[in-house]
Amino acid sequence: IDGWWGSEEFYRIFGLDQNEFGGSYKAFLNTVHPEDRELVDRTIQKALGGKKAYNMDHRIVRPDGSVRTVYQECKIYYREKGKPEKIRGILQDITERKQAEEKLKTFQEQLMHSEKLSSIGKLSASIAHEINNPLFGIRNVLERMKITVKLTETDERFIDMAISETDRIAKLTQKLNKFFGPAPENKENVNLNHILEEIILLIQKELNDRK
Structure with a gap:
C-alpha cells in the first residue's frame, strides 16, 4: 500500500495533525494499539490477497496516550492488471459503545x-x-x-x-x-x-x- 490518507474526521478520531501523520500505511499501523497491530495488518493483507472487502474493530493509541476503539469497513479497488490501487471505506469511533x-x-x-x-x-x-x-x-x-x-x-x-x-x-x-x-x-x-x-x-x- 503506497499511501494512507483520511478525512478530517479520521484525523480528529486519531488525534492527529494531517501534516504530521506521514500518509503511509506504516504510519497508520503505528497508531494501532500494539496488542491489535498484528491482527489489523493480517486482516488487511489477507483482504488484499483475496480481493475481498473487510471490516473489524480495533484499538488505537492517540499521541496523548489515550486509547480509543474504532470500527473500519473498507473495500479494495484494483487496477486492470489486478494490482490493488486503493482502499476506500469508513471509520467510526465506537469507544463509548464498547464501554x-x-x-x-x-x-x-x-x-x-x-x-x-x-x-x-x-x-x-x-x-x-x-x-x-x-x-x-x-x-x-x-x-x-x-x-x-x-x-x-x-x-x-x-x-x-x-x-x-x-x-x-x-x-x-x-x-x-x-x-x-x-x-x-x-x-x-x-x-x-x-x-x-x-x-x-x-x-x-x-x-x-x-x-
Whole structure:
C-alpha cells in the first residue's frame, strides 16, 4: 500500500495533525494499539490477497496516550492488471459503545452471580429446615430421657454428649443460613472453610450411600 490518507474526521478520531501523520500505511499501523497491530495488518493483507472487502474493530493509541476503539469497513479497488490501487471505506469511533457493552456484560455477570447466590441461599434454607426439624425432635427426646428415665452416670454422660452434638449441628445450620442468606446490618467474618468441612462431615454418609 503506497499511501494512507483520511478525512478530517479520521484525523480528529486519531488525534492527529494531517501534516504530521506521514500518509503511509506504516504510519497508520503505528497508531494501532500494539496488542491489535498484528491482527489489523493480517486482516488487511489477507483482504488484499483475496480481493475481498473487510471490516473489524480495533484499538488505537492517540499521541496523548489515550486509547480509543474504532470500527473500519473498507473495500479494495484494483487496477486492470489486478494490482490493488486503493482502499476506500469508513471509520467510526465506537469507544463509548464498547464501554457500554463492557458495562452491560459486567452487570449481566454480576446479576448471574447474584441469582446463583440467591438459589444457594434458598437451598441452604431448605436444607437447614430439613435438618432442624428432626434435630429438635431428637434433642427433646434426649432431654425427656434425662428427666423420666433412671440413668447411670455413664448413660447420662452419653446423653449429654448427644445433646451437645445436636446443638453443634443446629449452630452449623444457623451459620449456613447466615452465610448464604440476606446480608445482616452488622457483618462479621466467618471461616467458610471450617463451615464447609463441617457440612461435608454431616452429609458424608449420605453421599457414600448414593454411590
